[in-house]
Amino acid sequence: MNKIIVLLMVVCVFAINTAHAERTPAPKDAQVYIVWPADGAVIHGGKLWVRMGLRGAGVAPKGADKPHVGHHHLIVDAELPPMDEAIPSDRNYLHFGGGQTEARLEGLSPGKHTLQLLMGDHDHVPHDPPLYSKKITITVPPY
Amino acid sequence: MRKLFISTIATLIGLSIIWQVTAAERTPAPKDAYLYIGWPNDGEVIPANRPFRVWFGLRHMGVAPKDVDAPFTGHHHLVIDRDLPPFDQEIPSDRNFLHFGSGQTETMIELPAGKHTLQLLMGDHNHIPHDPPIYSKKITIDVR
Numbered sequence: 001m002n003k004i005i006v007l008l009m010v011v012c013v014f015a016i017n018t019a020h021a022e023r024t025p026a027p028k029d030a031q032v033y034i035v036w037p038a039d040g041a042v043i044h045g046g047k048l049w050v051r052m053g054l055r056g057a058g059v060a061p062k063g064a065d066k067p068h069v070g071h072h073h074l075i076v077d078a079e080l081p082p083m084d085e086a087i088p089s090d091r092n093y094l095h096f097g098g099g100q101t102e103a104r105l106e107g108l109s110p111g112k113h114t115l116q117l118l119m120g121d122h123d124h125v126p127h128d129p130p131l132y133s134k135k136i137t138i139t140v141p142p143y
Numbered sequence: 144m145r146k147l148f149i150s151t152i153a154t155l156i157g158l159s160i161i162w163q164v165t166a167a168e169r170t171p172a173p174k175d176a177y178l179y180i181g182w183p184n185d186g187e188v189i190p191a192n193r194p195f196r197v198w199f200g201l202r203h204m205g206v207a208p209k210d211v212d213a214p215f216t217g218h219h220h221l222v223i224d225r226d227l228p229p230f231d232q233e234i235p236s237d238r239n240f241l242h243f244g245s246g247q248t249e250t251m252i253e254l255p256a257g258k259h260t261l262q263l264l265m266g267d268h269n270h271i272p273h274d275p276p277i278y279s280k281k282i283t284i285d286v287r
Contacts, residue, residue, distance in 0.1 A: 052248075061205055066211065098205035101199070
């Protein structure tokens with residue numbers, strides 16, 4: 001019985017280590033940021049291009065497992081997701097797995113909205129440590 | 144004579160096949176792809192002997208490192224003080240033609256005082272421009 005418990009523990013520890021090892025190390029000194037719009041910008045009409053900026057690393061489409069790369073995810077009106085699993089994909093978590101560096105947003109309702117960038121690796125999992133931008137707030141006036 | 148004629152025809156057919164294969168190797172450009180220099184602006188005055196950032200803008204298309212053959216992607220090349228190179232061969236790689244084969248979307252450069260031109264040109268996974276080629280407007284900056 002004891003042997004089985006020890007064996008299970010060993011398997012568990014091994015599984016946890018393997019899961020951790022799967023996260024891609026972040027390129028040193030890499031920085032992700034929103035080039036445009038600026039924090040506090042007023043966006044008329046509720047549509048805009050968000051320019052996604054990256055320093056010290058490169059952009060690669062999903063599936064391309066190259067060194068020092070990732071792809072952009074734009075988080076709209078939501079918090080950062082858990083960092084140890086694939087980034088969700090829905091209307092609040094937009095994936096740019098085609099290697100895009102600009103995001104077109106349309107139909108933002110009047111009011112305040114937050115934008116934040118988070119890089120994902122070839123499996124959509126954040127790097128270790130994760131690369132994310134400052135969260136900015138934009139305002140859409142009534143239209 | 145007849146043999147010579149036939150072999151000449153055969154050679155011509157062979158050459159045209161090679162030519163077509165070579166031509167077919169160019170990657171089709173994504174529809175509506177738009178490449179531009181996000182910064183500096185055309186005519187920008189920049190302090191001499193100080194590195195400055197060049198920001199690469201790209202719409203309706205993605206960035207991929209060299210050798211990654213993904214649909215609707217390419218990687219950036221910055222052409223400094225030169226005209227665009229031939230589009231049917233690899234983009235040169237030297238101090239006037241900077242390659243960003245790791246998928247970079249911005250860079251820092253430093254230029255001596257004077258007027259300089261900057262232009263972006265996308266290359267496919269083999270560093271060859273797309274068909275039709277995707278390039279930005281050529282801008283002139285004033286370094287002083």
